[in-house]
Amino acid sequence: MSDREWVTEADEYVCQLSAETQAIAKEELREDENSRRTALASMREWIKQNPKIRNCRMDSSFLLRFLRFKKFHVTLAQEALERYVLLRQTFGVAFNCLDITIPMMQELTNLGYMFACPKRDSKGRRVIVTRPGVFDLDKFMNGDMCRIHGIVYETLMEDEENQVRGFVHFADGQGVGFAYLTLFTIKEAVRIVKNGERTLPMRHKEIHGIHVHPSMKFALDFGMSLISEKIKSRVKLYSNLQEALDSGHIERDILPKEYGGTMPMSEMIELWKVELHKCHPILMSHDKMAVNEELFSAKAKEGAVSALKRNGVSCGSEGDSLCGITGNFRRLEVD
Numbered sequence: 153m154s155d156r157e158w159v160t161e162a163d164e165y166v167c168q169l170s171a172e173t174q175a176i177a178k179e180e181l182r183e184d185e186n187s188r189r190t191a192l193a194s195m196r197e198w199i200k201q202n203p204k205i206r207n208c209r210m211d212s213s214f215l216l217r218f219l220r221f222k223k224f225h226v227t228l229a230q231e232a233l234e235r236y237v238l239l240r241q242t243f244g245v246a247f248n249c250l251d252i253t254i255p256m257m258q259e260l261t262n263l264g265y266m267f268a269c270p271k272r273d274s275k276g277r278r279v280i281v282t283r284p285g286v287f288d289l290d291k292f293m294n295g296d297m298c299r300i301h302g303i304v305y306e307t308l309m310e311d312e313e314n315q316v317r318g319f320v321h322f323a324d325g326q327g328v329g330f331a332y333l334t335l336f337t338i339k340e341a342v343r344i345v346k347n348g349e350r351t352l353p354m355r356h357k358e359i360h361g362i363h364v365h366p367s368m369k370f371a372l373d374f375g376m377s378l379i380s381e382k383i384k385s386r387v388k389l390y391s392n393l394q395e396a397l398d399s400g401h402i403e404r405d406i407l408p409k410e411y412g413g414t415m416p417m418s419e420m421i422e423l424w425k426v427e428l429h430k431c432h433p434i435l436m437s438h439d440k441m442a443v444n445e446e447l448f449s450a451k452a453k454e455g456a457v458s459a460l461k462r463n464g465v466s467c468g469s470e471g472d473s474l475c476g477i478t479g480n481f482r483r484l485e486v487d
Contacts, residue, residue: 158210159440162196165189165212169312173276177316182224191219194226195233206442208237213312220315221353235351235452235460238443242453243347250303250435252428256292260300264417267424268308271415272317273403277357278308279320281408281420285327294335298344305354306438307431318355322407324393326363333371343455345378350460359387362396 165188169177177183195215199208209215215229218236222228240247251257261267263286269279287297308314336344364372376384390396397404397412408417445453452459 156200156207159207159437160209160211160214162210163212165192165216169316173313173316177220180223181220181316183220183316187224188216188219191224191226191229192216195219195230198226198230199233202234204234204443204447205237206444208233208441209438213310213315216312217309217315217353221355232351232353234443235347236353237441238445238448238452239347239351239455240438240441241443242445243455247302248439250299250306250438252303252432252435254299256296257300257303260287260292260296261421261425261428264421266300266304267421268304268427269406269408269413269420270423271406273320273406275357276313276317277320278311278314278317279322279406280304280308281411282321282323284323284325284332287332289331289335294340297335303428303435305352306435307428309354310431310434315353315355318357320358321356321360322402322411323359323361324363324411325361325365325368328363328368329365330368332368338374341375342378342457345375346457346460347455349379349383356383357386358401359383360396360402361387361389362391362393364389 167174167185167188174183192212192215195218196210199205199210215233218229218233219226222232236247252261264281264283265286266280266282269281273279308319372389376387379387388399388401390399393411396402404412405414407413408420409415410417449459
Protein backbone atom coordinates (compact mmCIF):
# COMPACT_ATOMS: atom_id res chain seq x y z
CA MET A 153 0.00 0.00 0.00
CA SER A 154 3.04 2.26 0.36
CA ASP A 155 3.32 2.69 -3.43
CA ARG A 156 0.08 4.63 -3.64
CA GLU A 157 0.02 8.20 -4.92
CA TRP A 158 -1.39 10.69 -2.46
CA VAL A 159 -3.17 14.01 -2.96
CA THR A 160 -0.04 15.57 -1.44
CA GLU A 161 3.15 13.78 -0.47
CA ALA A 162 4.77 13.66 2.94
CA ASP A 163 7.11 16.59 3.50
CA GLU A 164 9.80 17.55 5.98
CA TYR A 165 8.07 19.97 8.33
CA VAL A 166 9.70 23.35 8.80
CA CYS A 167 8.03 25.39 11.53
CA GLN A 168 7.11 28.87 10.30
CA LEU A 169 5.11 29.84 13.37
CA SER A 170 6.24 32.84 15.39
CA ALA A 171 7.84 32.28 18.78
CA GLU A 172 4.65 33.57 20.43
CA THR A 173 2.45 31.17 18.47
CA GLN A 174 4.79 28.27 19.23
CA ALA A 175 4.49 29.10 22.92
CA ILE A 176 0.68 29.01 22.65
CA ALA A 177 0.89 25.69 20.83
CA LYS A 178 3.08 24.29 23.60
CA GLU A 179 0.86 25.51 26.42
CA GLU A 180 -2.58 24.85 24.95
CA LEU A 181 -1.97 21.96 22.54
CA ARG A 182 1.08 20.15 23.99
CA GLU A 183 2.90 20.76 20.71
CA ASP A 184 6.66 20.98 20.42
CA GLU A 185 9.24 19.77 17.94
CA ASN A 186 9.37 16.27 19.42
CA SER A 187 5.61 15.72 19.76
CA ARG A 188 5.09 17.10 16.26
CA ARG A 189 7.70 14.81 14.66
CA THR A 190 6.47 11.70 16.48
CA ALA A 191 2.78 12.40 15.88
CA LEU A 192 3.24 13.16 12.17
CA ALA A 193 5.13 9.90 11.68
CA SER A 194 2.35 8.00 13.49
CA MET A 195 -0.38 9.67 11.43
CA ARG A 196 1.33 8.89 8.13
CA GLU A 197 2.03 5.27 8.98
CA TRP A 198 -1.55 4.82 10.18
CA ILE A 199 -2.92 6.27 6.93
CA LYS A 200 -0.70 3.96 4.85
CA GLN A 201 -1.80 0.90 6.80
CA ASN A 202 -5.48 1.85 7.09
CA PRO A 203 -7.52 -0.15 4.55
CA LYS A 204 -10.43 2.28 4.94
CA ILE A 205 -8.48 5.20 3.44
CA ARG A 206 -7.78 5.10 -0.29
CA ASN A 207 -6.32 8.58 -0.70
CA CYS A 208 -5.52 11.51 1.54
CA ARG A 209 -3.28 14.53 1.91
CA MET A 210 0.00 13.59 3.56
CA ASP A 211 1.58 17.02 3.96
CA SER A 212 2.36 18.22 7.45
CA SER A 213 0.08 21.25 7.52
CA PHE A 214 -2.99 19.17 6.71
CA LEU A 215 -2.26 16.44 9.26
CA LEU A 216 -1.33 18.97 11.92
CA ARG A 217 -4.77 20.57 11.78
CA PHE A 218 -6.22 17.32 13.17
CA LEU A 219 -3.44 16.85 15.72
CA ARG A 220 -3.85 20.41 16.97
CA PHE A 221 -7.62 20.01 17.00
CA LYS A 222 -7.23 17.00 19.33
CA LYS A 223 -4.31 18.46 21.32
CA PHE A 224 -1.92 15.85 19.94
CA HIS A 225 -3.94 12.90 21.14
CA VAL A 226 -2.98 10.83 18.10
CA THR A 227 -5.78 8.27 18.30
CA LEU A 228 -8.46 10.96 18.48
CA ALA A 229 -6.81 12.85 15.61
CA GLN A 230 -6.83 9.67 13.52
CA GLU A 231 -10.52 9.09 14.24
CA ALA A 232 -11.38 12.68 13.28
CA LEU A 233 -9.35 12.46 10.06
CA GLU A 234 -10.94 9.16 9.03
CA ARG A 235 -14.43 10.48 9.62
CA TYR A 236 -13.57 13.74 7.86
CA VAL A 237 -12.49 11.92 4.68
CA LEU A 238 -15.54 9.64 4.89
CA LEU A 239 -17.99 12.53 5.21
CA ARG A 240 -16.32 14.40 2.35
CA GLN A 241 -17.28 11.44 0.19
CA THR A 242 -20.72 10.57 1.57
CA PHE A 243 -22.24 13.55 3.35
CA GLY A 244 -22.72 15.87 0.40
CA VAL A 245 -21.96 19.51 -0.28
CA ALA A 246 -21.02 20.36 3.30
CA PHE A 247 -17.66 18.71 2.63
CA ASN A 248 -17.04 18.18 -1.10
CA CYS A 249 -16.83 20.28 -4.29
CA LEU A 250 -15.94 23.38 -2.29
CA ASP A 251 -15.70 25.49 -5.43
CA ILE A 252 -15.74 29.26 -4.95
CA THR A 253 -16.17 29.75 -8.73
CA ILE A 254 -19.73 28.36 -8.58
CA PRO A 255 -21.99 31.40 -9.26
CA MET A 256 -24.06 30.84 -6.11
CA MET A 257 -20.88 30.83 -3.99
CA GLN A 258 -19.65 34.00 -5.63
CA GLU A 259 -22.99 35.70 -5.04
CA LEU A 260 -23.13 34.71 -1.38
CA THR A 261 -19.59 35.98 -0.92
CA ASN A 262 -20.37 39.30 -2.60
CA LEU A 263 -23.45 39.67 -0.40
CA GLY A 264 -21.25 39.29 2.67
CA TYR A 265 -23.01 36.16 3.90
CA MET A 266 -19.76 34.94 5.43
CA PHE A 267 -16.21 36.31 5.33
CA ALA A 268 -13.15 36.66 7.52
CA CYS A 269 -12.01 40.10 8.60
CA PRO A 270 -8.51 40.86 7.28
CA LYS A 271 -7.04 41.99 10.60
CA ARG A 272 -6.40 39.59 13.47
CA ASP A 273 -7.60 40.49 16.95
CA SER A 274 -5.27 41.20 19.85
CA LYS A 275 -4.92 37.44 20.48
CA GLY A 276 -3.96 36.77 16.88
CA ARG A 277 -7.27 35.17 15.90
CA ARG A 278 -9.23 35.62 12.67
CA VAL A 279 -12.77 36.91 13.12
CA ILE A 280 -15.43 35.29 10.93
CA VAL A 281 -18.47 37.47 10.20
CA THR A 282 -21.71 35.68 9.32
CA ARG A 283 -24.85 37.49 8.12
CA PRO A 284 -27.55 34.85 7.54
CA GLY A 285 -30.17 37.51 6.89
CA VAL A 286 -28.79 38.06 3.36
CA PHE A 287 -29.45 34.39 2.51
CA ASP A 288 -32.46 34.63 0.17
CA LEU A 289 -34.63 31.57 0.76
CA ASP A 290 -36.24 31.98 -2.66
CA LYS A 291 -32.87 31.88 -4.42
CA PHE A 292 -30.54 29.71 -2.35
CA MET A 293 -30.91 26.18 -0.96
CA ASN A 294 -29.59 24.53 2.18
CA GLY A 295 -26.82 22.92 0.12
CA ASP A 296 -25.58 26.38 -0.83
CA MET A 297 -25.38 27.31 2.84
CA CYS A 298 -23.41 24.16 3.68
CA ARG A 299 -21.01 24.64 0.78
CA ILE A 300 -20.15 28.28 1.52
CA HIS A 301 -19.45 27.39 5.15
CA GLY A 302 -17.16 24.61 3.98
CA ILE A 303 -15.31 26.93 1.60
CA VAL A 304 -14.74 29.56 4.27
CA TYR A 305 -13.63 27.13 6.97
CA GLU A 306 -11.33 25.09 4.72
CA THR A 307 -9.70 28.24 3.37
CA LEU A 308 -8.97 29.49 6.87
CA MET A 309 -7.66 26.14 8.05
CA GLU A 310 -4.92 26.21 5.41
CA ASP A 311 -3.17 28.79 7.61
CA GLU A 312 -1.26 27.16 10.46
CA GLU A 313 -1.54 30.32 12.53
CA ASN A 314 -5.31 29.83 12.50
CA GLN A 315 -4.97 26.16 13.43
CA VAL A 316 -3.18 27.17 16.63
CA ARG A 317 -4.83 30.49 17.49
CA GLY A 318 -8.40 29.48 16.68
CA PHE A 319 -11.34 31.61 15.56
CA VAL A 320 -13.79 34.22 16.78
CA HIS A 321 -17.29 34.23 15.26
CA PHE A 322 -19.48 37.32 14.93
CA ALA A 323 -23.02 36.66 13.68
CA ASP A 324 -25.70 39.20 12.84
CA GLY A 325 -29.20 37.70 12.95
CA GLN A 326 -30.88 40.76 11.42
CA GLY A 327 -33.47 39.61 8.90
CA VAL A 328 -33.58 36.00 10.03
CA GLY A 329 -37.11 34.83 10.76
CA PHE A 330 -39.19 31.73 11.36
CA ALA A 331 -39.08 30.70 7.68
CA TYR A 332 -35.39 29.86 8.04
CA LEU A 333 -36.35 26.85 10.16
CA THR A 334 -37.49 25.15 6.95
CA LEU A 335 -33.94 25.00 5.61
CA PHE A 336 -33.03 21.85 7.54
CA THR A 337 -34.95 19.06 9.22
CA ILE A 338 -34.24 18.47 12.90
CA LYS A 339 -32.23 15.36 12.06
CA GLU A 340 -30.17 17.23 9.45
CA ALA A 341 -29.49 20.07 11.89
CA VAL A 342 -28.37 17.66 14.59
CA ARG A 343 -26.03 15.83 12.27
CA ILE A 344 -24.51 18.99 10.81
CA VAL A 345 -23.85 20.53 14.22
CA LYS A 346 -22.51 17.36 15.83
CA ASN A 347 -20.31 16.32 12.92
CA GLY A 348 -19.09 19.87 12.49
CA GLU A 349 -18.02 20.20 16.11
CA ARG A 350 -16.50 16.74 16.42
CA THR A 351 -14.94 16.30 12.96
CA LEU A 352 -14.11 19.69 11.41
CA PRO A 353 -10.69 20.57 12.88
CA MET A 354 -11.36 24.12 14.04
CA ARG A 355 -10.78 25.74 17.42
CA HIS A 356 -13.79 27.94 18.16
CA LYS A 357 -12.64 30.38 20.85
CA GLU A 358 -15.51 32.91 20.98
CA ILE A 359 -18.97 33.18 19.41
CA HIS A 360 -20.85 36.50 19.49
CA GLY A 361 -24.37 36.98 18.18
CA ILE A 362 -26.52 40.09 17.76
CA HIS A 363 -30.10 40.72 16.61
CA VAL A 364 -31.53 37.32 17.46
CA HIS A 365 -35.22 37.50 16.51
CA PRO A 366 -37.66 36.36 19.25
CA SER A 367 -39.26 33.90 16.83
CA MET A 368 -35.92 32.10 16.64
CA LYS A 369 -35.55 31.57 20.39
CA PHE A 370 -36.81 27.99 20.20
CA ALA A 371 -34.36 27.17 17.41
CA LEU A 372 -31.53 28.88 19.29
CA ASP A 373 -32.27 26.97 22.49
CA PHE A 374 -32.36 23.74 20.53
CA GLY A 375 -29.07 24.56 18.81
CA MET A 376 -27.44 25.37 22.14
CA SER A 377 -28.53 21.96 23.45
CA LEU A 378 -26.55 20.29 20.67
CA ILE A 379 -23.14 21.81 21.33
CA SER A 380 -20.68 20.81 24.03
CA GLU A 381 -20.55 22.64 27.33
CA LYS A 382 -17.12 23.97 26.38
CA ILE A 383 -18.40 25.65 23.22
CA LYS A 384 -21.64 26.71 24.91
CA SER A 385 -19.64 28.63 27.53
CA ARG A 386 -18.02 30.64 24.74
CA VAL A 387 -21.29 31.88 23.25
CA LYS A 388 -22.40 35.43 24.05
CA LEU A 389 -25.64 36.92 22.73
CA TYR A 390 -26.57 40.61 22.60
CA SER A 391 -29.79 42.43 21.79
CA ASN A 392 -28.10 44.83 19.39
CA LEU A 393 -24.76 45.99 18.07
CA GLN A 394 -24.24 48.73 20.64
CA GLU A 395 -24.72 46.31 23.50
CA ALA A 396 -22.14 44.02 21.92
CA LEU A 397 -19.62 46.82 21.47
CA ASP A 398 -20.20 48.13 25.00
CA SER A 399 -19.62 44.68 26.47
CA GLY A 400 -15.89 44.94 25.93
CA HIS A 401 -15.76 41.39 24.57
CA ILE A 402 -15.50 42.42 20.91
CA GLU A 403 -12.67 44.49 19.43
CA ARG A 404 -14.42 47.20 17.46
CA ASP A 405 -11.52 47.97 15.10
CA ILE A 406 -11.51 44.39 13.77
CA LEU A 407 -15.11 44.59 12.55
CA PRO A 408 -16.38 46.18 9.32
CA LYS A 409 -17.21 49.88 9.39
CA GLU A 410 -20.91 48.98 9.31
CA TYR A 411 -20.44 47.32 12.71
CA GLY A 412 -18.33 50.02 14.35
CA GLY A 413 -14.94 49.42 12.74
CA THR A 414 -13.06 51.51 10.19
CA MET A 415 -12.79 49.43 6.99
CA PRO A 416 -15.97 49.18 4.89
CA MET A 417 -17.42 45.71 4.53
CA SER A 418 -17.08 45.85 0.74
CA GLU A 419 -13.31 46.30 1.05
CA MET A 420 -13.06 43.43 3.50
CA ILE A 421 -14.99 41.18 1.13
CA GLU A 422 -12.68 42.04 -1.77
CA LEU A 423 -9.63 41.15 0.34
CA TRP A 424 -11.33 37.96 1.45
CA LYS A 425 -12.00 36.97 -2.16
CA VAL A 426 -8.25 37.12 -2.83
CA GLU A 427 -7.73 34.56 -0.05
CA LEU A 428 -10.51 32.36 -1.37
CA HIS A 429 -9.12 32.25 -4.89
CA LYS A 430 -5.59 31.62 -3.65
CA CYS A 431 -6.77 28.49 -1.83
CA HIS A 432 -9.18 27.38 -4.57
CA PRO A 433 -6.81 24.82 -6.19
CA ILE A 434 -6.04 23.24 -2.82
CA LEU A 435 -9.71 22.95 -1.89
CA MET A 436 -10.55 21.39 -5.24
CA SER A 437 -7.75 18.84 -4.83
CA HIS A 438 -9.52 17.62 -1.68
CA ASP A 439 -12.07 15.86 -3.86
CA LYS A 440 -9.34 13.34 -4.69
CA MET A 441 -9.40 12.15 -1.08
CA ALA A 442 -11.34 8.91 -0.81
CA VAL A 443 -12.26 6.01 1.44
CA ASN A 444 -13.46 2.46 0.85
CA GLU A 445 -17.10 3.00 1.75
CA GLU A 446 -17.87 -0.69 2.10
CA LEU A 447 -15.70 -0.79 5.22
CA PHE A 448 -17.90 1.71 7.05
CA SER A 449 -21.30 1.19 8.65
CA ALA A 450 -24.39 2.68 7.06
CA LYS A 451 -24.78 4.99 10.06
CA ALA A 452 -21.24 6.31 9.71
CA LYS A 453 -21.70 6.98 5.99
CA GLU A 454 -24.83 9.04 6.52
CA GLY A 455 -23.29 11.07 9.33
CA ALA A 456 -25.48 9.60 12.05
CA VAL A 457 -24.58 10.92 15.49
CA SER A 458 -24.72 7.38 16.90
CA ALA A 459 -21.59 6.64 14.84
CA LEU A 460 -19.65 9.26 16.82
CA LYS A 461 -17.91 7.68 19.77
CA ARG A 462 -16.62 9.31 22.91
CA ASN A 463 -14.70 7.03 25.21
CA GLY A 464 -16.65 4.11 23.88
CA VAL A 465 -20.05 5.73 24.49
CA SER A 466 -22.24 6.70 21.56
CA CYS A 467 -22.82 10.43 21.35
CA GLY A 468 -26.41 11.10 22.30
CA SER A 469 -26.73 8.13 24.61
CA GLU A 470 -27.83 8.40 28.21
CA GLY A 471 -24.24 7.98 29.37
CA ASP A 472 -22.84 10.97 27.54
CA SER A 473 -23.69 14.19 29.35
CA LEU A 474 -21.87 16.38 26.84
CA CYS A 475 -23.51 15.00 23.73
CA GLY A 476 -26.96 13.92 24.92
CA ILE A 477 -29.96 16.21 24.57
CA THR A 478 -33.18 16.02 26.47
CA GLY A 479 -36.80 15.92 25.46
CA ASN A 480 -38.42 14.61 22.32
CA PHE A 481 -35.37 15.26 20.13
CA ARG A 482 -33.21 12.50 21.64
CA ARG A 483 -34.67 9.79 19.45
CA LEU A 484 -34.09 11.89 16.32
CA GLU A 485 -30.47 12.48 17.25
CA VAL A 486 -29.48 8.84 17.57
CA ASP A 487 -31.40 7.59 14.53
